[in-house]
Amino acid sequence: MTRLQSHYEDTPVNDTRSGYCESCGQEVEFTYLGAQRWPQRLVELTGVPPVTYLWVCGCCSTTTSIPKVDL
Ligand SMILES: [Zn+2]
DSSP states (O other): OOOTTGGGGGOOTTOEEEEEETTTTEEEEEEEEEEEEOOHHHHHHHOOOSEEEEEEETTTOOEEEESSOOO
16 A cells, blocks of 8 residues: 655644635634544545645634645
């Protein structure tokens, strides 16, 4: 089993990024919450990304998941 996602695991907590929040409908600052991992079996069955990255909107506190972090 390869560890291609390994460098994403080093994403520092409290990292922030700006982006569009669908709840607010505007450009906001997101704070990195952490990575959510799915079991390999579930990934193969449903096709979900192995790792989902959770971000919190600094405006409305909505949690949003981003499959891949592109900074
Ligand atoms: Zn928001």
